[in-house]
Each structure stands twice: as structure tokens, then as C-alpha cells.
Amino acid sequence: MFPWQQTDLFQTDVSDDLKEEYRQNVFYPMHLGIIRERVSRGGYSTTREFLADTEWILHNCIIFNGGVFMCWSCDSQVIM
8 A cells, every 4th residue: 555664554444353452542543544545535635634644643553552662663754
């Protein structure tokens, strides 16, 4: 979907075995698939709206996995 390396975990919703726990901790789920869908249908009026959704991916990753989880670094690279 996206050409960046190490983004597999952020392409789709969390796996079914983690979904209940994830929903208890994350109140605004976001992944690159949602962003791609919004871009393709013109769902963003501004660059800031797009950036806000990418920031939700990083935020949710830190909330769910903790600040030391290795995947937040590859997500922050995508955002940068």
C-alpha cells in the first residue's frame, strides 16, 4: 500500500486477538489504510487534517505499547 519499509503494523486495523484490549486504551483508532481511503475520496480539506491523522497513529502506538516500543520510531519516521 505504502512504499515505506517497516509499516506493516500500521497498514490495517489491529488483529482480532488484540482488538478488545486496543479499544479499551485507544479512543480514536487510525491506520494508514484509513488515511489512504480518505485521500482517495478527497476526505482531507487541509494538510493539517492529514497530518493530524498521521499523528494519531503515533499517539495510539505509544498509548497502547508504551513509549519504548520499537515501532513508534518507524511511525515517527513516516510522519517526518
